[in-house]
Amino acid sequence: xSSLATEARxxxxxxxxxxxxxxxxGALFGALAAAKGLSPLEVSLMSLFVFAGGAQxxxxxxxxxxxxxxxxxxxxxxxxxxxxLMGASxxxxxxxxxxxxxxxxxxxxxxxxxxxxxxRAQRHTLTPAYVMAMSFVFWLNWQFWTLVGAxxxxxxxxxxxxxxxxxxxxxxxxxxxxFWKGRATGVTVAASGVAAAVTYHLAGAPWHVAAGALAGIxxxxxxxxxxxxxxxxxxxxxxxxxxxxxxxS
Amino acid sequence: MSLDLTNLVAILCMAGVxxxxxxxxxxxxxxxxxxxxxxxxxxxxxxxxxxAVIAPSVLxxxxxxxxxxxxxxxxxxxxxxxxxxxxxVGAIVLLRAATGx
Numbered sequence: 001x002s003s004l005a006t007e008a009r010x011x012x013x014x015x016x017x018x019x020x021x022x023x024x025x026g027a028l029f030g031a032l033a034a035a036k037g038l039s040p041l042e043v044s045l046m047s048l049f050v051f052a053g054g055a056q057x058x059x060x061x062x063x064x065x066x067x068x069x070x071x072x073x074x075x076x077x078x079x080x081x082x083x084x085l086m087g088a089s090x091x092x093x094x095x096x097x098x099x100x101x102x103x104x105x106x107x108x109x110x111x112x113x114x115x116x117x118x119x120r121a122q123r124h125t126l127t128p129a130y131v132m133a134m135s136f137v138f139w140l141n142w143q144f145w146t147l148v149g150a151x152x153x154x155x156x157x158x159x160x161x162x163x164x165x166x167x168x169x170x171x172x173x174x175x176x177x178x179f180w181k182g183r184a185t186g187v188t189v190a191a192s193g194v195a196a197a198v199t200y201h202l203a204g205a206p207w208h209v210a211a212g213a214l215a216g217i218x219x220x221x222x223x224x225x226x227x228x229x230x231x232x233x234x235x236x237x238x239x240x241x242x243x244x245x246x247x248x249s
Numbered sequence: 250m251s252l253d254l255t256n257l258v259a260i261l262c263m264a265g266v267x268x269x270x271x272x273x274x275x276x277x278x279x280x281x282x283x284x285x286x287x288x289x290x291x292x293x294x295x296x297x298x299x300x301a302v303i304a305p306s307v308l309x310x311x312x313x314x315x316x317x318x319x320x321x322x323x324x325x326x327x328x329x330x331x332x333x334x335x336x337x338v339g340a341i342v343l344l345r346a347a348t349g350x
Contacts, residue, residue: 017330024338039251042260049264054302059263067259076263080270082298087274088281089294106271111299118295160345163338166314169303170321170337177325177333179295192297196304205305212301217290220297224289 007127011134014120018112019141021171024164025053026142030149033060043150047143051108053168055079058206075206082213086114093121097128105131108139115175187223192216313350317341 026047033043038060050056055076062068062075087106094102113135117126124130176189196212203211283291307318321337328336 017334020331021334038256039253041252042256045252045257046260046263049260050267052267055263055267065253066255067253069255069259069262072259073262073266077266077270079302080267082294083267083270084274084277085291085294085298087271088278089274089291091275091278102275103272106275107268109271111302115295161342163342163345166306166317166341167334167338169306169314169318170334171330172299172303173307173318173321173337174325174330174333176296176299177322178330179299181292184289184293185296188293188296189300192300193304193308196301197308200305200309208305209298209301212304213294213298216297216300217293220293221286221290224286226285 003127004129007129008133010120011116011130011132012137014116015113015134015138018116018171018175019138021167021174022053022112022138022141023145024162024167025171026145027149027152028164028167029053029056029060030146030151031153032057032149033063033146034150034153036060036063037065038063038150040147040150044143044147047146050076051139051142052076052080052083052110053142054111054209057168061205078206079209081210083109086111090114090117090121093117093126094131096125097131101128101132105135108135110138110142111172111175113138115178119178184220184223188216188220191219311350313341313344313348317344 029047030040030043033046033056034040038046046056046059050059058075058079059072062071087109090109091102094105097105116134117131120126120130176185179185192212192215195215196208199211200208281291307314317337317340320340321333324336325333
């Protein structure tokens, strides 16, 4: 078997659980958007070009007619600001990709495929076949199920009855566990969770995302040994030398 | 199939800022020098961000959601991703059914 097929197959295997978990989440998003008054075409356009679950859910929550463009754009920017950090972390590990492959791959980077690529990069070189297969199947999967949700939206009685609204939370808890590194992660999660919940209570969405993320990152910075591997600066710059998370298995 | 012009502009603006966030991290990566506290902060990004996104639904919705999240965390500590999601969804369905919420 060619290494191309092997790599593509590894990518599909790694993204499969997240893709399956995205089925109820995508269908729920489509149904909520349709209930809000967006047409199936508009739902599909958003999934095609934005492709960011958290931001899309928040947008539907905020959506009014006529659409508040500035508020929607700002909310999306705030929620997706994490992509800057995610991309910066993943970029040094994509040395085997051509520039156009990076541009394309990064265009469809979401939490789930990014998390899987980070984990993969800890033990393997990220190949174009791996990145493209996993990312685009995950992207297509989102297109299909959000459209199904939008079309079926009016027939779905209550998504809460089947727990579909909680699938997003459960999926993210599973992803966080994949990044567990002991006490440091525990403190980060606690700080982020409390700050985000309090901010959500006081200021509402989407401020909780930025507040929680900054609190978690800030606590991790404060707890760290400032001298830790100061001599390893050069190594931290080398490709694949600065893993963001630890593989648990 | 209807397409409202204002909706289309809003969607394109959302897409524009989202692609900008995806690409800019990639473009600034080679300028980042990480060590000590900065490196620890950087390593904390995934858990901090993922937690912040779901915190309202887990901590500020109802005790059923918080309890189901606790069950999901226990599952996540020893089971693969898909089983974790299935147990979490099953837990919230049971809790809501049992408490009639």
